[in-house]
Amino acid sequence: MRKNLMEILCCPVCKGALVLTVAEESGDEVLEGTLRCAACRVDYPITEGIPNLLPQTACED
């Protein structure tokens, strides 16, 4: 995901703002990292460039 996508993302549960932590990037693209909702105390993963904003208890693969 591009960093400017942060402007339109929110916590899927409380709709609050998320804080981006980048673990791996390529130019403007975040490839691996986390999106943290401080209010819910939940980290949503970014994997292979795709943020996963499913409620983390209901996550299934």
Added chain:
Amino acid sequence: MTVNRGEVPDQVYPPAEDSFLLLRAALREVRETDRVLEVGTGSGYVAAGLLDRAAAVVATDINPHAVACARSRGVAAVRTDLFAGLSGPFDLILFNPPYLPTAPEERIDDWLEYALDGGPTGRVTIEKFAADVGRVLSPFGRVLLLVSSLTDPSAVRGLFARAGFVSFIVDEERLEGETLYVLRAMRDLCRMGL
């Protein structure tokens, strides 16, 4: 529906007549300044077709194989349920929803099920979409929704009316056994604040 899977993985809904009709209507509707969201993008076919025609294009899907497929087409993809993890606002929102009326005993438990199963009426996901879409739609934003004759388009228009939207059918295509429609919905500005 005629299926040409191409490069689309097995667990992802491949582009079919409904996708082609939605893209055709979207290409007529889209403006260069639009921030576009496609909900439930599947293979990303429709969103990718708008990439050069809008200011921004974002797509969501609940299916991990679908978001990976959409991303491989160059679309900014987010894995979430409808628009749960998005704040918007978007000027144009597109949705080809799961609409097949499906009884509980007919359900098959895999990712493709999410793309097809509309619950007993075919309108379960559409109801959820209509009730919440206002949160992520800009004040003068437009929605294009793919609706089938199997899903009772007038009932779908009723759902949108109750959520404060006016809607019109702007395109249609007759197939064997069903007719597909594109419904265009906007906030009913005459009724705002009532």
